[in-house]
Amino acid sequence: MELTRWGRELSASWLGRQLPRRWAHVHGVYRRARVVDRMFDTDDVDLLAAAGLVHDIGYAPELSVTGLHALDGARYLQQVGAPERLCALVAHHSAAYLEAELRGLVDELAAWMDERTPLRDALWWADMTTSPDGEVVTFDERAKEIQQRYGPDDVVSTFIQVARPELASAVDRTEARLRAAGIDYV
16 A cells, blocks of 8 residues: 555645646546455555556646656656556556557657556556546546547547547456456446
């Protein structure tokens, strides 16, 4: 829980006052990530909880350099000494590589490996089933909300359309694992 505590403090310092809605979202993602605790060992539970809290830290205006929040967040986390695996989870959360392609940032994102594990899927699931206000939503509701919020001509709207099948697969895999473990996630 030490990494989780650190992630909460770091996220609060960057998002808490400046971006209260984003702060509400990351807290909702954290709560969703805690739903899957029984599926992972203690170290991975702490890592996933921390990732939920810091996954959007790259939206902080002072940290936003490239426009790809996943990359900006991972770079910042690396600078402050976060574990490499946490940086990689943030860098690749919710199919960020597809947005990196649209923004011409693939080489920069390649500094971190996408681990393609159930833990990574669980982070994507938590992010893609949490509204901007931290409420539980379906994946379809979340994808639709993102497109509406950004508008039809924004790169993020294009990204969510392109990423939809891969994001839906990660959500489906996680929900199948939750059902198999007998965990209520609704």
